[in-house]
Amino acid sequence: MTSPTGPGRARQTEIYRGGALGRRPAVPADFAGLEEAAQQVSSDVAWAYVAGGAGEGRTMRNNRAAFERWAIVPRMLHGNLTRDLSLDLLGTRLPAPVLLAPVGAGALMGADSDVKIARAAASQGLPYVFSHQGCNPMEETAAAMGETPRWVQLYWSTDEDLVDSTIQRAEAIGAGALVVTLDTTMLGWRPQDLTLGSLPFSQGIGIAQYTSDPHFTEVVRARTASKDKQDVQVTLGAIRTLLSMTRQYPGRFLANLRSPEPRAAVETFLDIYSNPGLSWEHLATLRERTRLPVVLKGILHPDDAQRALDAGVDAVVVSNHGGRQVDNAIASLDALIAIRERVGAEATLLLDSGIRTGADVFTALALGADAVLLGRPYMYGLALAGERGVAEVLANVVAELDLTMALAGAADLDAITRDLVVPNPSYRW
Numbered sequence: 001m002t003s004p005t006g007p008g009r010a011r012q013t014e015i016y017r018g019g020a021l022g023r024r025p026a027v028p029a030d031f032a033g034l035e036e037a038a039q040q041v042s043s044d045v046a047w048a049y050v051a052g053g054a055g056e057g058r059t060m061r062n063n064r065a066a067f068e069r070w071a072i073v074p075r076m077l078h079g080n081l082t083r084d085l086s087l088d089l090l091g092t093r094l095p096a097p098v099l100l101a102p103v104g105a106g107a108l109m110g111a112d113s114d115v116k117i118a119r120a121a122a123s124q125g126l127p128y129v130f131s132h133q134g135c136n137p138m139e140e141t142a143a144a145m146g147e148t149p150r151w152v153q154l155y156w157s158t159d160e161d162l163v164d165s166t167i168q169r170a171e172a173i174g175a176g177a178l179v180v181t182l183d184t185t186m187l188g189w190r191p192q193d194l195t196l197g198s199l200p201f202s203q204g205i206g207i208a209q210y211t212s213d214p215h216f217t218e219v220v221r222a223r224t225a226s227k228d229k230q231d232v233q234v235t236l237g238a239i240r241t242l243l244s245m246t247r248q249y250p251g252r253f254l255a256n257l258r259s260p261e262p263r264a265a266v267e268t269f270l271d272i273y274s275n276p277g278l279s280w281e282h283l284a285t286l287r288e289r290t291r292l293p294v295v296l297k298g299i300l301h302p303d304d305a306q307r308a309l310d311a312g313v314d315a316v317v318v319s320n321h322g323g324r325q326v327d328n329a330i331a332s333l334d335a336l337i338a339i340r341e342r343v344g345a346e347a348t349l350l351l352d353s354g355i356r357t358g359a360d361v362f363t364a365l366a367l368g369a370d371a372v373l374l375g376r377p378y379m380y381g382l383a384l385a386g387e388r389g390v391a392e393v394l395a396n397v398v399a400e401l402d403l404t405m406a407l408a409g410a411a412d413l414d415a416i417t418r419d420l421v422v423p424n425p426s427y428r429w
Helices: 007-020 031-041 044-051 058-068 113-124 138-145 160-172 191-196 214-226 236-248 253-258 261-272 302-310 332-343 358-366 376-408
Strands: 070-072 087-089 092-094 098-100 128-130 150-154 178-181 294-299 315-318 349-352 371-374 421-423
Touching (some): 031 044, 044 376, 058 070, 098 376, 113 138, 128 138, 150 160, 160 214, 236 261, 294 302
Parallel strands (some): 128 150, 178 294, 349 371
16 A cells, blocks of 8 residues: 655654654744744844835735635545656756745854754755855855755846856855846835844945855955055944954954954945946847846836847846835735746746745745745754754745645645635735
């Protein structure tokens, strides 16, 4: 007799057997519990940055409301005992349609954040999109992943040589794609951070991809050589900022404390990290600059998606940056539906923003996504239990996707079709 197998049953068995021995999971299995527990162990500054959104938080609420407006309609007596969650994405076979989204300044939620996230992703076989605002150099993070696929995010700098250097490093670490984030050419209005007067990058947190870059280092050293010393107002806050910059900068703490470079690195980053004038003309140069597949992240309008694909982009990530850039922007899931209708079935579309559970992944796939990016949930796992916490969050999401497929009658990802979801008749506008 064949018994049902798959990550869903396996994860349930692991948890319940552990429970019989008096052991509980490292993280709550539901998102509300996960979020609440993570907030309790996070500083105000960390929580504002990771959990906060733009303006009044309406885009974040729109993202969740968009999922609530759809209901899954399970089909019975399908006879499927197993499911195949795997897919080919940009030439790589993946075990499940879930990638880890790039989230900056992860060290706010735990030391060596990028490395711990990378190890957790590798333990589940899932790709990790390295954040350009990461807290560990991409080379170190890649080493932690072994052979597991990794992509690299690019924030397009005003320094074109830095853009080239970042691309070259991504190629050197075996990145499977270059993910150009379009929606953060400048920071959105983020009241939670503003109220605290907190920007992690100004403290040297989240700029490790820059301070480990040879071109950026040259720019910093040229800056320190040519710039006159400036008077600094000495306050307790200024001392704390100096110590943070010193700790985050590569090298020995005492040597950094005496050096002007940590402060100059932060100033340089703030001057050049993103290009407000980014245009289609900039993107057209990528085919001459890299052999990597190019993915554009942050597209919400069907016209932009079509233009990107017409220009030869390999994939589009439909995203509103987790609701962190424009208040009351369209939900990513709503944008996905319109974009898929416009670009057709063959285009590669990923969904980012609003994914919390395996059932959400199922809904996104049914409405046109080829795969999804998961963000805040795994960061909350990091805050609670480090590498193990991230791994458990990922395992839980994939497990619930597998179980949802089993209970809805979908034997593989191709079987997650539009007819398995309907407008939710219970939704109250």
